[in-house]
Each structure stands twice: as structure tokens, then as C-alpha cells.
Amino acid sequence: MAETRLDDLIDGLAGRLVPVRRLRPPLLRAVFWLAGLVALASAFYVGLGGNAGLMGTRAYVLPAFLAALATAVLAAIAAFQLSVPDRSDRWVLLPLPTAALWLAFSGLGCLADLGVAGTWGESFVEMRQCLLVILGSAIPLSLLMVLMLRRARPERFGRVALVAGIASAAAAGAVLMLVHPHTSTVLDLLVHGLCVAAVIGLNVVFGGRLLGRTQEREPA
Amino acid sequence: MPPPADSLVLGSLGGATVGAAGKVPYNDRRPSGVGAVVIAHTPVDADAGLAALMAAAQGGDQAAYRRVLHESIPLIRHAARRAGVPPSGVDDVVQEVLLAIHRMLATFDPSRPYEAWLSAIARRRAIDFLRSSGRRASREVHEPVAYENHADDIDVAAGEERRRENIRLGEAVATLPEGQREAVQVLGYGERSLEEGAALTGRSKTALKVNLHRAIRNLRSRLSGSD
Missing domain, CATH: 1.10.10 (Arc Repressor Mutant, subunit A)
Structure with a gap:
């Protein structure tokens, strides 16, 4: 009885089989996404007239930038690895050490400048530009990541969406430091922290839902 | 475009007879298509053979796909049982995993072991099944008389799967x-x-x-x- 049911199912699936394009290895797919990040960062840098040379002159900005960039790279690799069924769940841990460094350097930069004028905040115009850069990079990078991940129809979609969110948020942080290399103010830290949390949260909620839906329907 | 499944299997197995043991493979009862007639008498126990069949299936070879799905059933049952799925639920898990294979066909990389790919999917589906059946059980009323009168689940496929498992273990030890x-x-x-x-x-x-x-x-x- 059960065998007949399974036979029928297999016949049905085989009957609907169409050639599929094999997914490229996760590492290569991560490189494609990172190419998108480089293109976006270049556009912002040229468009907003960034001055990366300032990075070395401000406390902890260069280490924070490198840690954010490393977090984006490692989180992207982890997301694409986790989207494939036979890769370990432990890939989720890959971006955590550099993410901790990123937060630590941002915080240290802020502490180092305590007492200096302008530590507690900056002009409204400057803040608006920061927000524009963060959201302007995080949103397209998140969309690109989710679109690329959808092809794998990931089973662990919640975890994949979380790591994808970390990748996009860290990438946005790195782009901001590249375009606008200044030591984080207290207000900066708060706003960036909120933005990062929002990007990760939105990825988990909407990205997770979008990726989860790919598990429910059959391929076209 | 990958070559047809029969040539892939014969090529990759090199006439291996591991696991044949005089038993007609499950899918030999249902040969279909020219490719299946040729490959039906070639035992496909080696992982490389299954990976080659999957590669052919990714290219649209229905006979190879049918065969690899049939060959996967004992492996899925084994993974489900190992995860603690009761015999009455094993076929539900098999069905779910077959559908998942179909959805995620593009994610299989033929240069990697097929069994690891399959058992990762099967393990997660088995856990999903246990979670959902746990939720169902918590809503159901306990009925001792019906429980006592219910025939035990007899797991007829367990012996055959143990044999296959031993063969796979033996092959792995040899490497x-x-x-x-x-x-x-x-x-x-x-x-x-x-x-x-x-x-x-x-x-x-x-x-x-x-x-x-x-x-x-x-x-x-x-x-x-x-x-």
C-alpha cells in the first residue's frame, strides 16, 4: 500500500522533471554577492566624494572598517553555505568573532573621543547622509542576497536569513566608514546599532518568509 | 548535457557488485525507458553511482531520476528511524524527503557524496515530523483500550536496511x-x-x-x- 503510494509519487515527480541548472559552489556565489557590494561601495564613494585617506587618522576607524568588511565577507560565505542542505549548521558561527570585533572597535572609537567636542552627536544633515548610505546599501544588498539564496530553496531559511542580515548590515557599516570615515559618536553608535538591528530583523522576518515560501511550493 | 544514466552508472561503478547479494533491486520491478532497462541490472549501491544518477537527473533524465529516488528510499527510512521516527511515520517522512529532493535538485553537487546530501535532508524532515507529531499528540485524548487493541507496527523493511547499512559501512571502512x-x-x-x-x-x-x-x-x- 505504502510502496504503491511512493511509486506513484516517484512516477509523478519523474514525469514533472525538467533539466535544472546546477547551483554554483557557495563560495563562488558569495563572491558574486561581494562583487555587488564592491560596485555599490564604489558608486557611493564616487557619488558622495569619500575620502578613505582620513580613515587612518581617526581612532579605531580603520580596524572597525576592516572588522565590518570581514564580517560581511564571512557572513555572506556562511549564508550561501547554509543554504545548501549538506553543509554544517556550524557555519552560522563563522561571522560572530569579527562581528564582535566590529562592535568592539566602534565602541572603543567612541570612548577614545569622549570629552572631545562633537562626541555626543553631529549635525542633522550629516546624520541624514549617514542614514542614506546605510539604508541605501543595506536594502539593495539584502534584496540581492535573498534573490540569490532563493534559488537554493534553503531548508534552514530562518538561520540563512539571520546570517544574510548580518552580512548586509556589516556591508552597509563598511560602506559608511569608507564614504564617511569619522570616529563614531554616541549618537552614531545608537543610530547605527538601531539600523543594524533593523536590517537584521527585516531580513529575518521578510527574508525568512520569502525563503520559507520556496520550501512550500514545487519548482516551476 | 550529461551522458545518459546507464553509461554514467556503468562507468562510475566499474561493474561493482557490492550489495547485489542475489537480491533484485527494488526498482527492477518497474523498469521504464530504455536507460532503465540497461541500468536495472547494475547494482547502484556505491555512492558515486547515485551521484552520477543525480547528475543525469539534473540534466533531465527521467529514468535516472526514477532510479535514484527508488534507491534513496531505504537510505531515507534508515535516517528517519535513526532520528527516532516510529515505523508508522517512516513513509510519511520518505514522502516529504522525496518532495524535498525534487525542490532542491539544483543544490546537489555531483562531486560531493550523495548520501551526505540526502541524509542531511532526511534528518531535518524527520525532526520536523517528530515536532509536528509531538504537537498532534499533545492535542489528542489518551485511549487505553484502543491502544491495547492496536496491532504493533511491524517493521518489515528493517532487516534489508540493516544489510544495506552494513554494506555501506564496510565500503566506508575499506576507504x-x-x-x-x-x-x-x-x-x-x-x-x-x-x-x-x-x-x-x-x-x-x-x-x-x-x-x-x-x-x-x-x-x-x-x-x-x-x-
Whole structure:
């Protein structure tokens, strides 16, 4: 009885089989996404007239930038690895050490400048530009990541969406430091922290839902 | 465009007879298509053969796909049982996993082991099943009389799957480096103590212990593991 049911199912699936394009290895797919990040960062840098040379002159900005960039790279690799069924769940841990460094350097930069004028905040115009850069990079990078991940129809979609969110948020942080290399103010830290949390949260909620839906329907 | 499944299987297995043991494979009862007639008499126990069939299926070869799905059923049942799914639920898990294979066909990389890919999917589907059946059970009313009168689930496929599992284990052990293979044979299969093993092999007890540990780690990742 059960065998007949399974036979029928297999016949049905085989009957609907169409050639599929094999997914490229996760590492290569991560490189494609990172190419998108480089293109976006270049556009912002040229468009907003960034001055990366300032990075070395401000406390902890260069280490924070490198840690954010490393977090984006490692989180992207982890997301694409986790989207494939036979890769370990432990890939989720890959971006955590550099993410901790990123937060630590941002915080240290802020502490180092305590007492200096302008530590507690900056002009409204400057803040608006920061927000524009963060959201302007995080949103397209998140969309690109989710679109690329959808092809794998990931089973662990919640975890994949979380790591994808970390990748996009860290990438946005790195782009901001590249375009606008200044030591984080207290207000900066708060706003960036909120933005990062929002990007990760939105990825988990909407990205997770979008990726989860790919598990429910059959391929076209 | 990959070559047809029959040539892939024959090529990759090189006429291997492991696992044939005089038993007609499950899908031999339902040959379909020219390719299936040729490959139906070629045992496809080796992982490389299944990976080659999957590669052919990704290219649209329906006969290869049908065969690899049939060959996957015992492996899925085994993974489900290992995860603690009761016999009455095993076929539900098999069905779910077959659908998942269909959805995720593009994610299989033929250069990697098929069984590891399949068992990762099966394990997660089995856990999903256990979670949902746990939720169902918490809503159901306990009925002792019906429980006592219900016939036991007899797991008729378990023996055959144990045999297949032993064959797969044997194949995996054969691929281990010599020192590790020796440790498994002496300490595992031979059930010797470390002292006896050291005397038999001429290796130190520490070397044997290290080799056994490495062998177990290798076997675990080879048979069900992930990286």
C-alpha cells in the first residue's frame, strides 16, 4: 500500500522533471554577492566624494572598517553555505568573532573621543547622509542576497536569513566608514546599532518568509 | 548535457557488485525507458553511482531520476528511524524527503557524496515530523483500550536496511587509511581490548586509540556527516 503510494509519487515527480541548472559552489556565489557590494561601495564613494585617506587618522576607524568588511565577507560565505542542505549548521558561527570585533572597535572609537567636542552627536544633515548610505546599501544588498539564496530553496531559511542580515548590515557599516570615515559618536553608535538591528530583523522576518515560501511550493 | 544514466552508472561503478547479494533491486520491478532497462541490472549501491544518477537527473533524465529516488528510499527510512521516527511515520517522512529532493535538485553537487546530501535532508524532515507529531499528540485524548487493541507496527523493511547499512559501512571502512582501518578491524569488529590490539598489530595503545578516534570521525562524516 505504502510502496504503491511512493511509486506513484516517484512516477509523478519523474514525469514533472525538467533539466535544472546546477547551483554554483557557495563560495563562488558569495563572491558574486561581494562583487555587488564592491560596485555599490564604489558608486557611493564616487557619488558622495569619500575620502578613505582620513580613515587612518581617526581612532579605531580603520580596524572597525576592516572588522565590518570581514564580517560581511564571512557572513555572506556562511549564508550561501547554509543554504545548501549538506553543509554544517556550524557555519552560522563563522561571522560572530569579527562581528564582535566590529562592535568592539566602534565602541572603543567612541570612548577614545569622549570629552572631545562633537562626541555626543553631529549635525542633522550629516546624520541624514549617514542614514542614506546605510539604508541605501543595506536594502539593495539584502534584496540581492535573498534573490540569490532563493534559488537554493534553503531548508534552514530562518538561520540563512539571520546570517544574510548580518552580512548586509556589516556591508552597509563598511560602506559608511569608507564614504564617511569619522570616529563614531554616541549618537552614531545608537543610530547605527538601531539600523543594524533593523536590517537584521527585516531580513529575518521578510527574508525568512520569502525563503520559507520556496520550501512550500514545487519548482516551476 | 550529461551522458545518459546507464553509461554514467556503468562507468562510475566499474561493474561493482557490492550489495547485489542475489537480491533484485527494488526498482527492477518497474523498469521504464530504455536507460532503465540497461541500468536495472547494475547494482547502484556505491555512492558515486547515485551521484552520477543525480547528475543525469539534473540534466533531465527521467529514468535516472526514477532510479535514484527508488534507491534513496531505504537510505531515507534508515535516517528517519535513526532520528527516532516510529515505523508508522517512516513513509510519511520518505514522502516529504522525496518532495524535498525534487525542490532542491539544483543544490546537489555531483562531486560531493550523495548520501551526505540526502541524509542531511532526511534528518531535518524527520525532526520536523517528530515536532509536528509531538504537537498532534499533545492535542489528542489518551485511549487505553484502543491502544491495547492496536496491532504493533511491524517493521518489515528493517532487516534489508540493516544489510544495506552494513554494506555501506564496510565500503566506508575499506576507504580508510591503513592505520585507521586496522584499528576499526581489531578494536571494532574484533572486539579486542587495547592491550590485545597493541600486541596483535605491534602498535602502541595510544596510536591505536588515536587511529580509532580518527576512523570514527571519518566514518561519521562519510556516512551521514556534513562539513
